Structures are given as structure tokens and as C-alpha cells.
Amino acid sequence: MAQSSVLGYPRIGKQRELKRALERYWAGEADAAALQETARAVREAAWRVQFQAGIDQIPCNDFSLYDHVLDTICLVGLVPSRFGSAEPEVSLPTYFAMARGAPGVPALELTKWFDTNYHYLVPEFDAPGPRLASAKPFLEFAEATSLLGRPAKPVLLGPISLLLLGKYHQRPLREHLEQLLPIYQEVLERLARAGAEWVQMDEPVLVQDRSDEELQLLRAAYRVLGEASARPKLMLQTYYGSLDDASWDVVMSLPIEGIGLDFVRDDGNRALLNRHGFPQGKVIGAGVVNGRNIWRTNLVEALEKLEEIAEHVEPERIWVQPSCTLLHLPHDVRLETKLPAAVRALLAFAEQRLEELVILTRALNEGRAAILEELEQNAEAFRLALDEVRVYRRDVRERLAALTEDDFRRQSPYEMREPLQRARFHLPLFPTTTIGSFPQTPDVRQARARWRAGKLSDEDYWGFIRERIAEVIRRQEEIGLDVLVHGEYERADMVEYFAEQLEGFVLTEHGWVQSYGSRVVRPPIIFGDVARPRPMTVEVSRCAQSLTEKPVKGMLTGPVTILNWSFVREDIPRREVAYQIALALRDEVRDLEAAGISMIQIDEPALREGLPLRRADWPEYLEWAVRAFRLASSGVRDDTQIHSHMCYSEFNDIIEAIDALDADVISIENSRSRGELLQAFQEYRYPRQIGPGVYDVHSARIPSVEEMLELLERALAFLRPEQLWVNPDCGLKTRRPEEVWPSLSNMVEAARRLRARF
Numbered sequence: 001m002a003q004s005s006v007l008g009y010p011r012i013g014k015q016r017e018l019k020r021a022l023e024r025y026w027a028g029e030a031d032a033a034a035l036q037e038t039a040r041a042v043r044e045a046a047w048r049v050q051f052q053a054g055i056d057q058i059p060c061n062d063f064s065l066y067d068h069v070l071d072t073i074c075l076v077g078l079v080p081s082r083f084g085s086a087e088p089e090v091s092l093p094t095y096f097a098m099a100r101g102a103p104g105v106p107a108l109e110l111t112k113w114f115d116t117n118y119h120y121l122v123p124e125f126d127a128p129g130p131r132l133a134s135a136k137p138f139l140e141f142a143e144a145t146s147l148l149g150r151p152a153k154p155v156l157l158g159p160i161s162l163l164l165l166g167k168y169h170q171r172p173l174r175e176h177l178e179q180l181l182p183i184y185q186e187v188l189e190r191l192a193r194a195g196a197e198w199v200q201m202d203e204p205v206l207v208q209d210r211s212d213e214e215l216q217l218l219r220a221a222y223r224v225l226g227e228a229s230a231r232p233k234l235m236l237q238t239y240y241g242s243l244d245d246a247s248w249d250v251v252m253s254l255p256i257e258g259i260g261l262d263f264v265r266d267d268g269n270r271a272l273l274n275r276h277g278f279p280q281g282k283v284i285g286a287g288v289v290n291g292r293n294i295w296r297t298n299l300v301e302a303l304e305k306l307e308e309i310a311e312h313v314e315p316e317r318i319w320v321q322p323s324c325t326l327l328h329l330p331h332d333v334r335l336e337t338k339l340p341a342a343v344r345a346l347l348a349f350a351e352q353r354l355e356e357l358v359i360l361t362r363a364l365n366e367g368r369a370a371i372l373e374e375l376e377q378n379a380e381a382f383r384l385a386l387d388e389v390r391v392y393r394r395d396v397r398e399r400l401a402a403l404t405e406d407d408f409r410r411q412s413p414y415e416m417r418e419p420l421q422r423a424r425f426h427l428p429l430f431p432t433t434t435i436g437s438f439p440q441t442p443d444v445r446q447a448r449a450r451w452r453a454g455k456l457s458d459e460d461y462w463g464f465i466r467e468r469i470a471e472v473i474r475r476q477e478e479i480g481l482d483v484l485v486h487g488e489y490e491r492a493d494m495v496e497y498f499a500e501q502l503e504g505f506v507l508t509e510h511g512w513v514q515s516y517g518s519r520v521v522r523p524p525i526i527f528g529d530v531a532r533p534r535p536m537t538v539e540v541s542r543c544a545q546s547l548t549e550k551p552v553k554g555m556l557t558g559p560v561t562i563l564n565w566s567f568v569r570e571d572i573p574r575r576e577v578a579y580q581i582a583l584a585l586r587d588e589v590r591d592l593e594a595a596g597i598s599m600i601q602i603d604e605p606a607l608r609e610g611l612p613l614r615r616a617d618w619p620e621y622l623e624w625a626v627r628a629f630r631l632a633s634s635g636v637r638d639d640t641q642i643h644s645h646m647c648y649s650e651f652n653d654i655i656e657a658i659d660a661l662d663a664d665v666i667s668i669e670n671s672r673s674r675g676e677l678l679q680a681f682q683e684y685r686y687p688r689q690i691g692p693g694v695y696d697v698h699s700a701r702i703p704s705v706e707e708m709l710e711l712l713e714r715a716l717a718f719l720r721p722e723q724l725w726v727n728p729d730c731g732l733k734t735r736r737p738e739e740v741w742p743s744l745s746n747m748v749e750a751a752r753r754l755r756a757r758f
């Protein structure tokens, strides 16, 4: 019989219990026992709901108090020496010190997990000798198994992914691997002794381009693990994309019992399967429902995929699965009582995915006839939506179809715009500015909450926002910044603010997804054609500009970032959604210009993170991403200055795309890097203006004039003086006013001192 299987379940809790418990623990308001109790309850709830749904293969050890890569780092004892001397078992304080840092001890580096909005902590391979230093998988296996009354399926991050996601390798990769493998063997042996039948080994790095050498390591690693004396069966699980010919060959010949594949993301695995078939006797994990997006599965289409797979593998050896862990989905659609019914009927969060898996498994085992009713309901939801949801907008489609190359181009090239803008703005050398947001103090958040709850009138709320704008303009003038901002007090979040106002978007109430640790985000859902019913930012910008002679930057979130930080419809290509958002922003940009705003910043911090996992797919993405930005930004006069903020990115390999954005000024995070970032711009002979951040906004520290001056001097090793702007790394939203104002004063002073030398 085919089985249903889950690879991982959301772990923040339906009511965000884990987030709250973590924050209480960190604040010293609750002890470790209270935190562990909440964690246990969250795990138990996940197991129960999967059990009750009828899932056959229920995962354990997919839970984490902070991050599953950190858990694996602890499992193999890769604790860097700055966190103290080795403990036999990594303690909770050490665990959180690695996650969040401790006084004087920097945390492990946090970075993006593949192409998701999840973040993981980076393993450091120069840490002292690896060893088994956590009992977490054994404890959670025992816990799950006693609750379920049958063995759960422990999930481990596999050794190859752990190795390749890490940094500071001191020796050849093979030697590091040789140190890891005995630990993995021991873990497998202990799990086998405890009664585990299967272990899921996650190896997501296999869907990225891998060298022959890396594939050899994979072969070697699983040969060793396969030979462990007593071990559970191994399900090697890949996700977020497909294997390629080379990795397929290696993976299919490993001495393991199962291979899990993503059949949702693209057609790669399907083509490989049809070309090569599947090895005799192994289980295939058939990822046919989407673990990355929130749309209800079209059951007929998923069933067709399964039936095609069943031409190569007999049903007894098929596990019907999501394409990846369900970590990237919110818990339960049924909590969303305020969504339009027809939209809600189209959604499936983690809990709804379970039902889909069980239905599909039944169909595979008993034939389509067994699920006729479910198929009918499923089809009905899609029909209803078509009738009732305003997905399609003729005006938007016609406008898109009528676009010409001119719509993607400024009137003149940068070289001609630059002198016009110089003449208009009379900025000093090294102009000073900020990235947009100023501290969102408790009173700002409270006012917004009261306004949303209907306890504060529109008039009072906007009156309050206008007061804050007036104050922030006055203070920016006082300390002598050259280019001002309005402070973004009206925005809780840079994407949500626009999603709330654009048609084609809905927002959820409880659609929280873990970003890392206790951080959760609630991505908007793009369900239909995007249109802008009315201006979104013109009032606040006009208000701010009316209070000062200095230029105030209009402040927008770019099309690619809005797209990448939302759940996106799948019935049209992403590029088209990006262009639709871009058109709405283009109108906003023009309205800002018409309202007298002379500089407009369009933030694209998510441009780089949208890059596909395989390099061969980069050019296509970059082409439409750049065009979307240009569509949004190019409808202005030559002497209107377009800015963009890119946050922290590695620019070396996408510098052409950055240049192609044709923004007049960009700002980037730079205060923690030693100029490596800027070198790329120099080598490329990047012609435009850049503000490399000199103030680390992720720290409460107030940087001195001297250190910022030094960063600016360093930047001048790579940039011409006329190119250099002076600004913080990023927005100041999460900082406190008493940190921000002295820091900015110092920044202005640093720019003055530098100017004095020219």
C-alpha cells in the first residue's frame, strides 16, 4: 500500500505559542522548564493533528527551539570555542548564545535558507573536534513514539548538506566529512535501537549545482552510513527543486532504501524519472503537493502525477508527500474567518495539506472511484473561485500587452541625467541621508493598533502620523542631513503596507510563517491581477516635503521585493505578476513626481534572494526582475532622482543586473564588510552613485565619528568622491531614538570632516 508522509511540520504553534515562550524566556520572565513545556505542547499538537488526519509517516525531530541547522550543529558538537569550553551536552544557554550572541561574543552567522524566507545559522567547521553532543533526536523520537503508539520518522539534516552549508573549512571537505560520519552512524544506531524504522536524511543541497567532487563525497558518505551495523532504513530527501542527470545517477545508486523527490517545483524530476526509471526495491517519496505555497492542490493534476510515477514504481513503494517540509506554510486556514469565502476556499495551509495527502494516498491505493466526492468538492472550489473572485482584470491585461520598450527606459541615460540632477539639487559632496524608517516607538505601534481596532478615528490617527512626520523632519534638519525622509511611521511592514492598498492582494490574520527563531512573518497573498485603486504614499510624502526646503525622498517597496515576500498566484508566470505590481508602482512614482517629490527611493532588498537555485536559471530571473524595477521607476523626468536600497547582498555575481536597474543612487549594507562588496563595483567600473552603509543598524551601539570616517575613507579606495553617499546600513525602525540621533549626528559630522579635505 502507498503511504502518506510528511517531511516536517510548522513549529511556531497555532497561536504563536513558541514565539511568546521564547521571548518570555529570553526576557527572564519564564524559566527553562516553562519554555520546554511550551515546546513539548507544540510538538505534541503537531503529532496529534497529523495522526488524526491519518498520516502514515509522521516526522519527529523536525521541531526546533530556534533553527534545525543549529540543532544539527549541536548534535555533532560543532560548538565554536568562543562559546566556552566543551560541555558533554550542549546546554540551553550555549544553544541560545550561538543563536543570538552573548555579551562580547558574536552569534553564528544567520543567512538565508536556499531560496526561502527562512534563515539558518551557519555551521563553523573550525570549531573544536566534532562529537555527539545532543540527545534531541532520541528524546523527540521517544516522545513521538509513545504518543503515536508506533515509531515516528526522525528527520536529520544530512551530512553533505551540513558540510556544504557550513563555512571556515580548515581542511579538505573529505576530512571534515570523515569526522562527521561516525557521529551520524552512532545517531542512526541509537535510533535503530530505540525502534526507529525509517530516518529521513534531508539533503536539499542536491538540488543546487554540485561538482563531481561533491557528488563523490555524497557517494562516500552514504556508502559509510549504509554500512552502519544496525540502522533504520534511510530516506534521502531532496527538495526545493530537482536533481540533474549527474546527481540523479549518484543518488539512485546509493545503498539506501528510499529517495524523496520534489515533483512540484519544476518538471526536472519528472523528466529524469521518465528517462531513467527508478531503482528496483526502493521507496520513492513523491512530493506532489506544494510545501512552499498556499494554494489548494488541484487533486486531479496531483493524481495524474502520481499515476505517472506509478508507471515506474509499484504503489507499495510510493510515499505521497508534500514537495518539502510544511515549515513554510501557516498552520490552519480555518483560523482565517475574515477572508472572502471564495478566496479562502482556494487556500490550503499545513493542516489542509494533510487532508490532501491522505485523499491522494487513498486514490492511489483504491483507485479514483474511492475519492469521487473529494474530487467533485475540489473542482467546485476552483469553479466557485472563478465566478466570485476578481482574479482577472481586463484593464491591467490590456495595459501590460500594450507596453513598449520605451516603458522600460528612462528618457536619457544616466550620464545625461546626472548633470541635470546635480544642477537641480546642489547637494554637497558626500550627501548624507537615511534609508527611510525612523524608530517605531511604542506610541506609534499603539496608535496603529488602536486605529485598526476602531478605537482611534482616521482623522486622529493621520493627525498623529503627521505630527510624527513634522517632528522627524525638524530633527533631521537640526542635525544637518542633506536628503530627508518622512520616517515610514504609517507602515508596520514595508510589504504589508502596499499589499493592504493594492487590489489583487489579501492579508491573513494568522498566516504566520517562521523566519528564524522567534521571528515570524505574515506574507500577503497575491490572488489576482494587481491594480492600484488610489495613491498609496503621496499624502505622507507631500506632507513631509511641505515642511522643508531640502529634498524628501518618496519611499516605495519595489516590485521584486513585494513579489518575493508574498505568496504568489500560480496561474500566470511570476514575471507577469512582477510587471503588474510594477505598473501599479509606476503610477505611484508618477503621482509622487507630480506632487513635487524630486527623489524617489524604490527598495529592492529581496532582489538577490529571489535568485533561482541553479545558475542556469539566473539570467532569465534577472532579466525580468530588472525589467520590473525599470517599469516601476522609469516613467519620470530626467531630473527626478531614482534611489534604490538593496540591504545586504553579495553583488559580485549580479553587478551587471544592479547596473541595469539604471537607478541613479543605490544604498547597501556595508558597515560589517571590509570593502569586499565595493571591490566588485570598482572592478566593474560601476558608473552611478552608491551609499555604502557606515552605521550598523543591527546593533544598539552608537558608532563614533572616527570609525564612520574610516569606513568612508575605505570606500573611497573603491569609489570616486562624486559617487559616494553617506547613510546607515538600513532602516532605523527597530532602533531606539536615543541610539539613532547621536549616531546620525556623528555620521553627519564624519561627512563634514571628509568634505573638508576635498
Ligand code: GLN
Pocket (backbone or CB within 6 Å): 435, 436, 437, 488, 494, 555, 603, 605, 645, 646, 647, 730, 731, 732, 733
Ligand atoms: N525603507 C525601508 C526602511 O528604511 C527599507 C527596509 C529594508 O531594507 N528592509 O525600513
Ligand code: ZN
Pocket (backbone or CB within 6 Å): 435, 605, 645, 646, 647, 648, 729, 730, 731
Ligand atoms: Zn535594508
